[in-house]
Amino acid sequence: MSETDVKRSKLKYSVTLKGKRKYSKYKILYLMLFPGMLYYLIFSYLPMYGVTLAFKDFLILEGIMGSPWVGFQHFQDLFSDPYFYTVLKNTIIISLYKLVFGFPIPILFALLLSEIANMKFKKVVQTVSYLPHFISWVILGGIFFTIFSLDGPVNAIVKLFGGDPVLFLADPTYFRTVLVLTSIFQGFGWGSIIYFAAISNIDPQLYEAAIMDGAGRFKRMFYISIPMLFPVIAIMLILSMSGILDAGFDQIFNMYNVQVYSVADIIDTYVYRQGLIEMNYSRATAIGLFKSVIALIMIVVVNKIVKIMDRESSLW
Template identity: 50%
Template sequence: MSGRRRAGENDMAARAVNTQGADDVARRISKYKMLYVMLLPAVVFLIIFNYIPMYGATIAFKDFWMTKGILGSPWVGFEHFERLFATDKFWQVFRNTIEINLLRLLFGFPAPIVLAILLNEVRHKLFKRSIQTIVYLPHFISWVTIAGIIFSLLSNEGLVNKIITAFGGESVNFLTSNAMFRPLLVLSGIWKEAGWGTIIFLAALAGVNPDLYEAATVDGANRFKQIVHITLPSLLPVISILLILNFGSMMNGGFDQVFNLYNTMVYESGDVIDTYVYRIGLTQGKYSMATAIGLFLNIINFLLLILVNQAAKRMSGQGIY
Protein backbone atom coordinates (compact mmCIF):
# COMPACT_ATOMS: atom_id res chain seq x y z
CA MET A 1 0.00 0.00 0.00
CA SER A 2 2.83 2.41 0.87
CA GLY A 3 4.40 1.82 -2.55
CA ARG A 4 1.12 2.61 -4.30
CA ARG A 5 0.74 5.72 -2.17
CA ARG A 6 4.23 6.90 -3.12
CA ALA A 7 3.54 6.22 -6.80
CA GLY A 8 0.32 8.20 -6.59
CA GLU A 9 2.08 11.07 -4.86
CA ASN A 10 4.81 11.06 -7.54
CA ASP A 11 2.18 11.15 -10.29
CA MET A 12 0.44 14.05 -8.60
CA ALA A 13 3.75 15.90 -8.23
CA ALA A 14 4.61 15.31 -11.89
CA ARG A 15 1.18 16.57 -12.99
CA ALA A 16 1.61 19.64 -10.77
CA VAL A 17 5.01 20.37 -12.33
CA ASN A 18 3.62 19.95 -15.85
CA THR A 19 0.67 22.20 -15.04
CA GLN A 20 2.99 24.82 -13.58
CA GLY A 21 5.22 24.63 -16.66
CA ALA A 22 2.24 25.04 -18.98
CA ASP A 23 1.06 28.02 -16.94
CA ASP A 24 4.53 29.59 -17.15
CA VAL A 25 4.56 29.15 -20.94
CA ALA A 26 1.07 30.65 -21.22
CA ARG A 27 2.06 33.63 -19.09
CA ARG A 28 5.22 34.15 -21.13
CA ILE A 29 3.28 34.05 -24.40
CA SER A 30 0.70 36.45 -23.00
CA LYS A 31 3.41 38.82 -21.78
CA TYR A 32 5.28 38.89 -25.10
CA LYS A 33 2.31 38.32 -27.41
CA MET A 34 3.17 41.27 -29.66
CA LEU A 35 6.65 39.87 -30.23
CA TYR A 36 5.12 36.53 -31.23
CA VAL A 37 2.75 38.35 -33.59
CA MET A 38 5.74 40.09 -35.19
CA LEU A 39 7.48 36.71 -35.48
CA LEU A 40 4.48 35.05 -37.12
CA PRO A 41 5.07 36.35 -40.72
CA ALA A 42 8.65 35.03 -40.66
CA VAL A 43 7.45 31.61 -39.43
CA VAL A 44 4.76 31.48 -42.12
CA PHE A 45 7.34 32.48 -44.74
CA LEU A 46 9.68 29.67 -43.66
CA ILE A 47 6.89 27.10 -43.68
CA ILE A 48 5.64 28.09 -47.14
CA PHE A 49 8.96 28.60 -48.91
CA ASN A 50 11.37 26.36 -46.97
CA TYR A 51 9.47 23.42 -45.51
CA ILE A 52 6.53 22.73 -47.84
CA PRO A 53 8.85 22.64 -50.93
CA MET A 54 10.86 19.87 -49.21
CA TYR A 55 8.26 17.48 -50.60
CA GLY A 56 9.75 18.20 -54.01
CA ALA A 57 12.90 16.31 -52.95
CA THR A 58 11.00 13.11 -53.76
CA ILE A 59 11.61 13.96 -57.43
CA ALA A 60 15.15 12.61 -56.89
CA PHE A 61 13.63 9.14 -56.45
CA LYS A 62 11.16 9.38 -59.34
CA ASP A 63 11.21 9.49 -63.12
CA PHE A 64 9.66 12.93 -63.12
CA TRP A 65 7.36 14.04 -65.93
CA MET A 66 5.86 17.52 -65.82
CA THR A 67 2.63 16.27 -67.40
CA LYS A 68 2.21 13.64 -64.66
CA GLY A 69 3.32 15.82 -61.75
CA ILE A 70 5.20 14.70 -58.65
CA LEU A 71 2.48 12.33 -57.43
CA GLY A 72 1.88 10.72 -60.83
CA SER A 73 5.54 10.18 -61.76
CA PRO A 74 6.77 6.59 -61.22
CA TRP A 75 9.27 5.70 -58.49
CA VAL A 76 12.73 4.61 -59.64
CA GLY A 77 14.50 4.41 -56.27
CA PHE A 78 18.20 5.28 -56.32
CA GLU A 79 18.58 5.00 -60.09
CA HIS A 80 19.42 8.70 -60.54
CA PHE A 81 22.04 8.56 -57.80
CA GLU A 82 23.67 5.51 -59.39
CA ARG A 83 23.84 7.25 -62.77
CA LEU A 84 25.13 10.40 -61.08
CA PHE A 85 27.99 8.68 -59.28
CA ALA A 86 28.97 6.88 -62.48
CA THR A 87 29.37 10.19 -64.36
CA ASP A 88 32.91 11.56 -64.65
CA LYS A 89 31.60 15.08 -65.22
CA PHE A 90 29.88 15.14 -61.82
CA TRP A 91 33.08 14.25 -59.99
CA GLN A 92 34.94 16.94 -61.93
CA VAL A 93 32.50 19.69 -60.89
CA PHE A 94 32.40 18.21 -57.38
CA ARG A 95 36.18 18.54 -57.13
CA ASN A 96 36.10 22.04 -58.64
CA THR A 97 33.50 23.15 -56.10
CA ILE A 98 35.54 21.91 -53.14
CA GLU A 99 38.82 23.37 -54.41
CA ILE A 100 37.28 26.78 -55.19
CA ASN A 101 35.54 26.95 -51.82
CA LEU A 102 38.74 25.98 -50.00
CA LEU A 103 40.52 28.84 -51.79
CA ARG A 104 37.70 31.19 -50.80
CA LEU A 105 37.96 29.97 -47.22
CA LEU A 106 41.75 30.32 -47.15
CA PHE A 107 41.95 33.80 -48.66
CA GLY A 108 38.43 35.21 -48.53
CA PHE A 109 37.45 34.35 -44.96
CA PRO A 110 40.36 36.20 -43.24
CA ALA A 111 39.94 39.30 -45.47
CA PRO A 112 37.01 40.91 -43.55
CA ILE A 113 38.71 40.08 -40.24
CA VAL A 114 41.90 41.88 -41.25
CA LEU A 115 39.92 44.78 -42.72
CA ALA A 116 37.79 45.10 -39.57
CA ILE A 117 40.90 45.20 -37.36
CA LEU A 118 42.48 47.86 -39.57
CA LEU A 119 39.30 49.95 -39.52
CA ASN A 120 39.10 49.55 -35.76
CA GLU A 121 42.55 51.09 -35.45
CA VAL A 122 41.53 54.24 -37.35
CA ARG A 123 40.93 57.07 -34.89
CA HIS A 124 39.73 59.81 -37.27
CA LYS A 125 35.94 59.25 -37.34
CA LEU A 126 35.22 61.01 -40.64
CA PHE A 127 38.01 59.14 -42.45
CA LYS A 128 36.89 55.86 -40.89
CA ARG A 129 33.27 56.32 -41.99
CA SER A 130 34.36 57.29 -45.48
CA ILE A 131 36.47 54.15 -45.83
CA GLN A 132 33.62 52.01 -44.48
CA THR A 133 31.21 53.45 -47.06
CA ILE A 134 33.68 52.80 -49.87
CA VAL A 135 34.33 49.16 -48.90
CA TYR A 136 30.61 48.46 -48.30
CA LEU A 137 29.57 49.74 -51.73
CA PRO A 138 30.61 46.72 -53.89
CA HIS A 139 28.24 44.47 -51.91
CA PHE A 140 25.27 46.33 -53.41
CA ILE A 141 26.49 45.90 -57.00
CA SER A 142 25.11 42.84 -58.79
CA TRP A 143 27.44 40.20 -60.21
CA VAL A 144 26.10 41.02 -63.68
CA THR A 145 27.45 44.55 -63.38
CA ILE A 146 30.72 43.40 -61.81
CA ALA A 147 31.19 40.83 -64.58
CA GLY A 148 30.76 43.61 -67.15
CA ILE A 149 33.42 45.68 -65.38
CA ILE A 150 35.80 42.71 -65.22
CA PHE A 151 35.28 41.92 -68.92
CA SER A 152 36.00 45.56 -69.80
CA LEU A 153 39.22 45.47 -67.79
CA LEU A 154 40.56 41.98 -68.53
CA SER A 155 39.41 41.11 -72.05
CA ASN A 156 41.97 40.92 -74.85
CA GLU A 157 41.10 44.50 -75.81
CA GLY A 158 40.58 45.61 -72.21
CA LEU A 159 42.37 48.28 -70.24
CA VAL A 160 44.79 45.93 -68.47
CA ASN A 161 45.99 44.30 -71.69
CA LYS A 162 46.34 47.71 -73.33
CA ILE A 163 48.65 48.77 -70.50
CA ILE A 164 50.63 45.52 -70.81
CA THR A 165 51.09 45.87 -74.56
CA ALA A 166 51.93 49.58 -74.17
CA PHE A 167 54.96 48.57 -72.09
CA GLY A 168 56.03 45.98 -74.68
CA GLY A 169 54.43 42.90 -73.17
CA GLU A 170 52.08 40.36 -74.72
CA SER A 171 48.37 40.40 -73.97
CA VAL A 172 47.16 37.84 -71.44
CA ASN A 173 44.01 35.75 -71.84
CA PHE A 174 42.70 36.37 -68.34
CA LEU A 175 39.13 35.28 -69.03
CA THR A 176 39.83 32.10 -71.00
CA SER A 177 42.72 30.74 -68.93
CA ASN A 178 42.06 27.88 -66.53
CA ALA A 179 45.05 28.97 -64.48
CA MET A 180 43.68 32.51 -64.10
CA PHE A 181 40.01 31.76 -63.51
CA ARG A 182 40.12 30.59 -59.89
CA PRO A 183 42.29 33.52 -58.68
CA LEU A 184 39.85 35.78 -60.53
CA LEU A 185 36.93 34.25 -58.61
CA VAL A 186 38.67 34.59 -55.25
CA LEU A 187 39.89 38.16 -55.78
CA SER A 188 36.60 39.43 -57.18
CA GLY A 189 34.76 37.78 -54.30
CA ILE A 190 37.03 39.46 -51.75
CA TRP A 191 36.61 42.84 -53.44
CA LYS A 192 32.82 42.53 -53.45
CA GLU A 193 32.11 41.03 -50.01
CA ALA A 194 35.06 41.75 -47.69
CA GLY A 195 33.80 45.21 -46.77
CA TRP A 196 30.30 43.99 -46.02
CA GLY A 197 31.70 41.14 -43.92
CA THR A 198 33.43 43.60 -41.60
CA ILE A 199 30.09 44.70 -40.14
CA ILE A 200 29.80 41.66 -37.87
CA PHE A 201 33.41 41.90 -36.70
CA LEU A 202 33.23 45.64 -36.07
CA ALA A 203 30.06 45.06 -34.03
CA ALA A 204 31.94 42.47 -31.96
CA LEU A 205 34.86 44.86 -31.46
CA ALA A 206 32.49 47.61 -30.29
CA GLY A 207 31.72 45.45 -27.27
CA VAL A 208 35.34 45.10 -26.15
CA ASN A 209 36.03 46.88 -22.85
CA PRO A 210 38.26 49.95 -23.56
CA ASP A 211 39.86 49.47 -20.14
CA LEU A 212 41.67 46.42 -21.54
CA TYR A 213 43.48 48.58 -24.10
CA GLU A 214 44.27 51.23 -21.48
CA ALA A 215 45.71 48.62 -19.14
CA ALA A 216 47.76 47.14 -21.99
CA THR A 217 49.10 50.60 -22.86
CA VAL A 218 50.12 51.18 -19.23
CA ASP A 219 51.93 47.82 -19.27
CA GLY A 220 53.89 48.95 -22.34
CA ALA A 221 52.09 46.95 -25.05
CA ASN A 222 52.23 48.55 -28.51
CA ARG A 223 49.32 48.52 -30.96
CA PHE A 224 50.39 45.24 -32.57
CA LYS A 225 50.55 43.43 -29.24
CA GLN A 226 47.16 44.84 -28.29
CA ILE A 227 45.71 43.44 -31.51
CA VAL A 228 47.26 40.02 -30.86
CA HIS A 229 46.35 39.74 -27.18
CA ILE A 230 43.07 41.70 -26.96
CA THR A 231 41.44 42.30 -30.35
CA LEU A 232 41.85 38.83 -31.87
CA PRO A 233 40.81 36.90 -28.71
CA SER A 234 37.72 39.11 -28.53
CA LEU A 235 36.82 38.10 -32.10
CA LEU A 236 37.38 34.36 -31.65
CA PRO A 237 33.75 33.47 -30.72
CA VAL A 238 32.41 35.27 -33.80
CA ILE A 239 35.14 33.81 -36.00
CA SER A 240 34.31 30.28 -34.80
CA ILE A 241 30.61 30.63 -35.56
CA LEU A 242 31.16 32.14 -39.01
CA LEU A 243 33.78 29.51 -39.84
CA ILE A 244 31.33 26.75 -38.94
CA LEU A 245 28.64 28.31 -41.12
CA ASN A 246 31.11 28.64 -44.00
CA PHE A 247 31.92 24.94 -43.80
CA GLY A 248 28.17 24.26 -43.76
CA SER A 249 27.90 25.82 -47.22
CA MET A 250 31.05 24.22 -48.63
CA MET A 251 29.11 22.57 -51.46
CA ASN A 252 27.59 25.84 -52.66
CA GLY A 253 29.60 27.07 -55.61
CA GLY A 254 28.39 30.67 -55.72
CA PHE A 255 26.18 30.44 -58.81
CA ASP A 256 25.79 34.17 -59.51
CA GLN A 257 29.52 34.84 -59.55
CA VAL A 258 30.61 31.79 -61.53
CA PHE A 259 27.73 31.92 -64.02
CA ASN A 260 28.45 35.53 -64.93
CA LEU A 261 32.22 35.09 -65.20
CA TYR A 262 32.84 31.66 -66.69
CA ASN A 263 32.73 30.40 -70.27
CA THR A 264 33.21 27.09 -72.06
CA MET A 265 37.00 27.60 -72.14
CA VAL A 266 37.29 27.43 -68.33
CA TYR A 267 34.85 24.57 -67.61
CA GLU A 268 37.81 22.41 -66.60
CA SER A 269 38.66 24.58 -63.58
CA GLY A 270 35.60 26.78 -63.10
CA ASP A 271 32.52 24.65 -63.69
CA VAL A 272 30.94 24.09 -60.27
CA ILE A 273 27.99 22.06 -59.06
CA ASP A 274 25.58 25.00 -59.13
CA THR A 275 26.24 25.74 -62.80
CA TYR A 276 26.20 22.02 -63.65
CA VAL A 277 22.79 21.63 -62.00
CA TYR A 278 21.55 24.68 -63.92
CA ARG A 279 22.62 23.17 -67.24
CA ILE A 280 21.24 19.68 -66.74
CA GLY A 281 18.14 20.81 -64.85
CA LEU A 282 16.85 23.88 -66.64
CA THR A 283 18.49 23.71 -70.06
CA GLN A 284 18.34 19.93 -70.55
CA GLY A 285 15.16 19.25 -68.56
CA LYS A 286 16.68 16.51 -66.36
CA TYR A 287 14.81 17.60 -63.25
CA SER A 288 15.15 14.33 -61.36
CA MET A 289 18.92 14.23 -61.85
CA ALA A 290 19.28 17.87 -60.79
CA THR A 291 17.20 17.21 -57.66
CA ALA A 292 19.31 14.17 -56.82
CA ILE A 293 22.46 16.30 -57.00
CA GLY A 294 20.93 18.98 -54.78
CA LEU A 295 19.78 16.43 -52.21
CA PHE A 296 23.17 14.71 -52.14
CA LEU A 297 25.00 18.02 -51.65
CA ASN A 298 22.65 19.20 -48.91
CA ILE A 299 23.35 15.99 -47.01
CA ILE A 300 27.09 16.66 -47.32
CA ASN A 301 26.63 20.26 -46.15
CA PHE A 302 24.61 19.06 -43.16
CA LEU A 303 27.23 16.49 -42.18
CA LEU A 304 30.05 19.03 -42.55
CA LEU A 305 28.13 21.49 -40.37
CA ILE A 306 27.70 18.89 -37.61
CA LEU A 307 31.32 17.67 -37.75
CA VAL A 308 32.92 21.12 -37.83
CA ASN A 309 30.63 22.34 -35.05
CA GLN A 310 31.64 19.41 -32.84
CA ALA A 311 35.33 19.97 -33.62
CA ALA A 312 35.03 23.69 -32.82
CA LYS A 313 33.29 22.98 -29.51
CA ARG A 314 36.03 20.57 -28.49
CA MET A 315 38.86 22.95 -29.41
CA SER A 316 37.47 26.31 -28.31
CA GLY A 317 34.23 25.61 -26.50
CA GLN A 318 32.34 27.72 -29.08
CA GLY A 319 29.68 26.37 -31.42
CA ILE A 320 26.38 27.25 -33.02
CA TYR A 321 24.46 24.96 -30.65
Protein backbone atom coordinates in the same frame (compact mmCIF):
# COMPACT_ATOMS: atom_id res chain seq x y z
CA MET B 1 -8.25 11.03 -6.01
CA SER B 2 -4.92 10.23 -4.37
CA GLU B 3 -2.54 12.83 -2.96
CA THR B 4 -0.08 12.14 -5.84
CA ASP B 5 -2.77 12.80 -8.44
CA VAL B 6 -3.69 16.05 -6.71
CA LYS B 7 -0.05 17.21 -6.76
CA ARG B 8 0.26 16.31 -10.47
CA SER B 9 -2.94 18.20 -11.25
CA LYS B 10 -1.73 21.28 -9.38
CA LEU B 11 1.65 21.13 -11.11
CA LYS B 12 0.00 20.81 -14.52
CA TYR B 13 -2.30 23.76 -13.77
CA SER B 14 0.67 25.83 -12.55
CA VAL B 15 2.67 25.12 -15.73
CA THR B 16 -0.33 25.96 -17.93
CA LEU B 17 -0.96 29.20 -16.03
CA LYS B 18 2.70 30.22 -16.33
CA GLY B 19 2.61 29.46 -20.06
CA LYS B 20 -0.48 31.64 -20.54
CA ARG B 21 1.06 34.50 -18.55
CA LYS B 22 4.28 34.24 -20.55
CA TYR B 23 2.39 34.27 -23.85
CA SER B 24 0.29 37.23 -22.71
CA LYS B 25 3.43 39.13 -21.68
CA TYR B 26 5.28 38.54 -24.96
CA LYS B 27 2.34 38.31 -27.38
CA ILE B 28 3.61 41.29 -29.44
CA LEU B 29 6.96 39.55 -29.91
CA TYR B 30 5.19 36.34 -30.94
CA LEU B 31 3.16 38.29 -33.49
CA MET B 32 6.36 39.83 -34.87
CA LEU B 33 7.87 36.35 -35.09
CA PHE B 34 4.90 34.89 -36.97
CA PRO B 35 5.62 36.39 -40.47
CA GLY B 36 9.18 35.04 -40.39
CA MET B 37 7.98 31.58 -39.33
CA LEU B 38 5.32 31.63 -42.04
CA TYR B 39 7.93 32.62 -44.65
CA TYR B 40 10.23 29.70 -43.79
CA LEU B 41 7.29 27.30 -43.58
CA ILE B 42 6.07 28.20 -47.09
CA PHE B 43 9.38 28.68 -48.89
CA SER B 44 11.75 26.38 -46.97
CA TYR B 45 9.89 23.51 -45.30
CA LEU B 46 6.94 22.77 -47.59
CA PRO B 47 9.16 22.62 -50.73
CA MET B 48 11.19 19.85 -49.03
CA TYR B 49 8.57 17.46 -50.36
CA GLY B 50 10.13 18.06 -53.79
CA VAL B 51 13.23 16.14 -52.63
CA THR B 52 11.32 12.97 -53.52
CA LEU B 53 12.05 13.83 -57.18
CA ALA B 54 15.58 12.54 -56.58
CA PHE B 55 14.10 9.05 -56.14
CA LYS B 56 11.60 9.19 -59.00
CA ASP B 57 11.67 9.32 -62.79
CA PHE B 58 9.81 12.63 -62.98
CA LEU B 59 7.22 12.97 -65.72
CA ILE B 60 5.68 16.43 -66.10
CA LEU B 61 2.26 15.14 -67.14
CA GLU B 62 2.14 12.68 -64.23
CA GLY B 63 3.37 15.10 -61.56
CA ILE B 64 5.42 14.22 -58.49
CA MET B 65 2.84 11.82 -57.06
CA GLY B 66 2.24 9.95 -60.30
CA SER B 67 5.86 9.63 -61.43
CA PRO B 68 7.36 6.13 -61.09
CA TRP B 69 9.69 5.37 -58.19
CA VAL B 70 13.27 4.45 -59.22
CA GLY B 71 15.06 4.48 -55.85
CA PHE B 72 18.76 5.39 -56.00
CA GLN B 73 19.04 5.05 -59.78
CA HIS B 74 19.78 8.75 -60.34
CA PHE B 75 22.53 8.67 -57.70
CA GLN B 76 24.08 5.61 -59.36
CA ASP B 77 24.02 7.36 -62.74
CA LEU B 78 25.48 10.49 -61.15
CA PHE B 79 28.40 8.74 -59.47
CA SER B 80 29.16 6.73 -62.61
CA ASP B 81 29.41 9.91 -64.73
CA PRO B 82 33.11 10.95 -65.02
CA TYR B 83 32.17 14.57 -65.72
CA PHE B 84 30.45 14.85 -62.34
CA TYR B 85 33.81 14.35 -60.63
CA THR B 86 35.29 17.16 -62.73
CA VAL B 87 32.45 19.42 -61.60
CA LEU B 88 32.87 18.31 -57.97
CA LYS B 89 36.63 18.93 -58.09
CA ASN B 90 36.13 22.41 -59.57
CA THR B 91 33.56 23.24 -56.87
CA ILE B 92 35.83 22.14 -54.02
CA ILE B 93 38.93 23.86 -55.42
CA ILE B 94 37.16 27.20 -56.02
CA SER B 95 35.43 27.06 -52.62
CA LEU B 96 38.69 26.29 -50.83
CA TYR B 97 40.47 29.10 -52.67
CA LYS B 98 37.76 31.54 -51.62
CA LEU B 99 37.84 30.24 -48.05
CA VAL B 100 41.63 30.28 -47.64
CA PHE B 101 42.20 33.65 -49.30
CA GLY B 102 38.85 35.32 -48.70
CA PHE B 103 37.99 34.34 -45.12
CA PRO B 104 40.85 36.22 -43.38
CA ILE B 105 40.46 39.45 -45.40
CA PRO B 106 37.33 40.80 -43.59
CA ILE B 107 38.98 40.01 -40.24
CA LEU B 108 42.19 41.84 -41.15
CA PHE B 109 40.23 44.73 -42.62
CA ALA B 110 38.14 45.11 -39.46
CA LEU B 111 41.20 44.88 -37.22
CA LEU B 112 43.22 47.44 -39.18
CA LEU B 113 40.35 49.87 -39.67
CA SER B 114 39.45 49.72 -35.97
CA GLU B 115 42.90 51.12 -35.19
CA ILE B 116 42.24 54.31 -37.15
CA ALA B 117 41.44 57.21 -34.86
CA ASN B 118 39.88 59.52 -37.49
CA MET B 119 36.19 58.59 -37.31
CA LYS B 120 35.15 60.46 -40.48
CA PHE B 121 37.80 58.68 -42.55
CA LYS B 122 36.84 55.35 -40.97
CA LYS B 123 33.15 55.80 -41.84
CA VAL B 124 33.96 56.77 -45.44
CA VAL B 125 36.19 53.70 -45.89
CA GLN B 126 33.56 51.42 -44.36
CA THR B 127 30.80 52.81 -46.60
CA VAL B 128 32.91 52.49 -49.75
CA SER B 129 33.87 48.90 -48.85
CA TYR B 130 30.19 47.93 -48.43
CA LEU B 131 29.04 49.24 -51.82
CA PRO B 132 30.17 46.32 -54.06
CA HIS B 133 28.01 43.94 -52.02
CA PHE B 134 24.87 45.77 -53.23
CA ILE B 135 25.84 45.56 -56.90
CA SER B 136 24.58 42.43 -58.65
CA TRP B 137 26.98 40.09 -60.40
CA VAL B 138 25.25 40.88 -63.69
CA ILE B 139 26.64 44.42 -63.44
CA LEU B 140 29.91 43.43 -61.78
CA GLY B 141 30.45 40.74 -64.40
CA GLY B 142 30.16 43.34 -67.16
CA ILE B 143 32.55 45.65 -65.33
CA PHE B 144 35.15 42.92 -64.86
CA PHE B 145 34.79 41.80 -68.49
CA THR B 146 35.77 45.34 -69.49
CA ILE B 147 38.61 45.56 -66.96
CA PHE B 148 40.14 42.21 -67.99
CA SER B 149 39.43 42.49 -71.73
CA LEU B 150 42.23 42.71 -74.31
CA ASP B 151 41.84 46.51 -74.40
CA GLY B 152 41.15 46.88 -70.69
CA PRO B 153 43.29 48.58 -68.04
CA VAL B 154 44.85 45.31 -66.78
CA ASN B 155 46.19 44.41 -70.22
CA ALA B 156 47.29 48.03 -70.68
CA ILE B 157 49.57 47.55 -67.65
CA VAL B 158 50.76 44.20 -69.06
CA LYS B 159 51.66 45.89 -72.36
CA LEU B 160 53.39 48.70 -70.49
CA PHE B 161 55.83 46.19 -69.00
CA GLY B 162 56.41 44.56 -72.39
CA GLY B 163 54.07 41.58 -72.02
CA ASP B 164 51.51 40.18 -74.45
CA PRO B 165 47.82 40.87 -73.72
CA VAL B 166 45.88 37.99 -72.17
CA LEU B 167 42.15 37.32 -72.30
CA PHE B 168 42.00 36.47 -68.58
CA LEU B 169 38.36 35.40 -68.46
CA ALA B 170 38.78 32.95 -71.33
CA ASP B 171 42.07 31.43 -70.17
CA PRO B 172 41.80 28.41 -67.81
CA THR B 173 45.21 29.33 -66.32
CA TYR B 174 44.01 32.68 -64.95
CA PHE B 175 40.24 32.28 -64.58
CA ARG B 176 40.18 30.89 -61.03
CA THR B 177 42.58 33.59 -59.83
CA VAL B 178 40.37 36.32 -61.29
CA LEU B 179 37.33 34.60 -59.80
CA VAL B 180 38.76 34.60 -56.27
CA LEU B 181 40.07 38.18 -56.46
CA THR B 182 36.78 39.57 -57.73
CA SER B 183 34.84 37.58 -55.10
CA ILE B 184 37.00 39.07 -52.34
CA PHE B 185 36.51 42.55 -53.77
CA GLN B 186 32.75 42.13 -53.79
CA GLY B 187 32.34 40.67 -50.31
CA PHE B 188 35.13 41.66 -47.92
CA GLY B 189 33.53 44.94 -46.81
CA TRP B 190 30.15 43.41 -46.07
CA GLY B 191 31.77 40.41 -44.38
CA SER B 192 33.68 42.68 -42.03
CA ILE B 193 30.51 44.14 -40.43
CA ILE B 194 30.14 41.34 -37.89
CA TYR B 195 33.81 41.69 -36.88
CA PHE B 196 33.43 45.46 -36.46
CA ALA B 197 30.48 44.78 -34.15
CA ALA B 198 32.47 42.22 -32.16
CA ILE B 199 35.45 44.57 -31.81
CA SER B 200 33.20 47.39 -30.59
CA ASN B 201 31.98 45.10 -27.76
CA ILE B 202 35.48 44.44 -26.41
CA ASP B 203 35.97 46.06 -23.00
CA PRO B 204 38.01 49.29 -23.51
CA GLN B 205 39.64 48.74 -20.11
CA LEU B 206 41.58 45.84 -21.60
CA TYR B 207 43.17 48.18 -24.13
CA GLU B 208 43.80 50.82 -21.48
CA ALA B 209 45.58 48.29 -19.26
CA ALA B 210 47.66 47.09 -22.22
CA ILE B 211 48.65 50.68 -23.08
CA MET B 212 49.75 51.25 -19.48
CA ASP B 213 51.91 48.11 -19.75
CA GLY B 214 53.55 49.54 -22.87
CA ALA B 215 51.82 47.40 -25.51
CA GLY B 216 51.77 48.92 -29.00
CA ARG B 217 48.97 48.71 -31.56
CA PHE B 218 50.02 45.39 -33.05
CA LYS B 219 50.52 43.77 -29.64
CA ARG B 220 47.08 44.94 -28.55
CA MET B 221 45.71 43.50 -31.77
CA PHE B 222 47.39 40.10 -31.33
CA TYR B 223 46.90 39.70 -27.58
CA ILE B 224 43.49 41.32 -27.09
CA SER B 225 41.48 41.83 -30.30
CA ILE B 226 42.14 38.50 -32.02
CA PRO B 227 41.61 36.29 -28.91
CA MET B 228 38.39 38.17 -28.13
CA LEU B 229 37.23 37.67 -31.74
CA PHE B 230 37.89 33.92 -31.69
CA PRO B 231 34.28 32.86 -30.84
CA VAL B 232 32.92 34.95 -33.72
CA ILE B 233 35.64 33.69 -36.08
CA ALA B 234 34.86 30.10 -35.09
CA ILE B 235 31.14 30.48 -35.78
CA MET B 236 31.77 32.17 -39.14
CA LEU B 237 34.23 29.41 -40.06
CA ILE B 238 31.66 26.72 -39.23
CA LEU B 239 29.05 28.44 -41.40
CA SER B 240 31.59 28.93 -44.21
CA MET B 241 32.58 25.26 -44.15
CA SER B 242 28.94 24.24 -44.39
CA GLY B 243 28.91 26.02 -47.76
CA ILE B 244 32.04 24.31 -49.07
CA LEU B 245 30.07 23.18 -52.14
CA ASP B 246 28.69 26.70 -52.73
CA ALA B 247 31.34 28.14 -55.02
CA GLY B 248 29.20 31.13 -56.03
CA PHE B 249 26.65 30.45 -58.77
CA ASP B 250 25.81 34.11 -59.52
CA GLN B 251 29.43 35.10 -60.00
CA ILE B 252 30.50 32.11 -62.07
CA PHE B 253 27.35 32.06 -64.19
CA ASN B 254 27.90 35.69 -65.18
CA MET B 255 31.66 35.38 -65.77
CA TYR B 256 32.42 31.93 -67.18
CA ASN B 257 32.21 30.65 -70.74
CA VAL B 258 32.67 27.40 -72.65
CA GLN B 259 36.45 27.88 -72.92
CA VAL B 260 36.89 27.69 -69.12
CA TYR B 261 34.36 24.93 -68.37
CA SER B 262 37.23 22.59 -67.47
CA VAL B 263 38.17 24.77 -64.45
CA ALA B 264 34.99 26.78 -63.80
CA ASP B 265 32.01 24.48 -64.22
CA ILE B 266 30.68 23.83 -60.68
CA ILE B 267 27.84 21.85 -59.16
CA ASP B 268 25.38 24.77 -59.25
CA THR B 269 25.97 25.56 -62.93
CA TYR B 270 25.80 21.83 -63.70
CA VAL B 271 22.44 21.61 -61.86
CA TYR B 272 21.23 24.65 -63.81
CA ARG B 273 21.97 22.97 -67.15
CA GLN B 274 20.59 19.60 -66.05
CA GLY B 275 17.40 20.99 -64.54
CA LEU B 276 16.41 24.05 -66.56
CA ILE B 277 18.07 23.52 -69.93
CA GLU B 278 17.97 19.73 -70.35
CA MET B 279 14.82 19.44 -68.17
CA ASN B 280 16.27 16.48 -66.28
CA TYR B 281 14.59 17.48 -63.02
CA SER B 282 15.13 14.22 -61.15
CA ARG B 283 18.89 14.19 -61.72
CA ALA B 284 19.17 17.88 -60.82
CA THR B 285 17.31 17.18 -57.57
CA ALA B 286 19.60 14.24 -56.81
CA ILE B 287 22.66 16.48 -57.23
CA GLY B 288 21.12 19.14 -55.00
CA LEU B 289 20.33 16.53 -52.32
CA PHE B 290 23.89 15.21 -52.47
CA LYS B 291 25.16 18.76 -51.99
CA SER B 292 22.89 19.32 -48.98
CA VAL B 293 24.03 16.09 -47.30
CA ILE B 294 27.69 17.06 -47.73
CA ALA B 295 26.94 20.52 -46.27
CA LEU B 296 25.28 18.91 -43.23
CA ILE B 297 28.24 16.58 -42.69
CA MET B 298 30.73 19.45 -42.98
CA ILE B 299 28.95 21.69 -40.48
CA VAL B 300 28.71 18.83 -37.95
CA VAL B 301 32.39 17.87 -38.36
CA VAL B 302 33.73 21.44 -38.16
CA ASN B 303 31.48 22.22 -35.19
CA LYS B 304 32.88 19.13 -33.45
CA ILE B 305 36.46 20.28 -34.10
CA VAL B 306 35.71 23.77 -32.78
CA LYS B 307 33.99 22.24 -29.74
CA ILE B 308 37.15 20.29 -28.93
CA MET B 309 39.26 23.47 -29.22
CA ASP B 310 36.85 25.76 -27.35
CA ARG B 311 33.53 24.38 -26.13
CA GLU B 312 31.90 27.82 -25.74
CA SER B 313 32.65 28.81 -29.36
CA SER B 314 30.73 25.96 -31.02
CA LEU B 315 27.20 26.29 -32.36
CA TRP B 316 25.82 23.48 -30.18
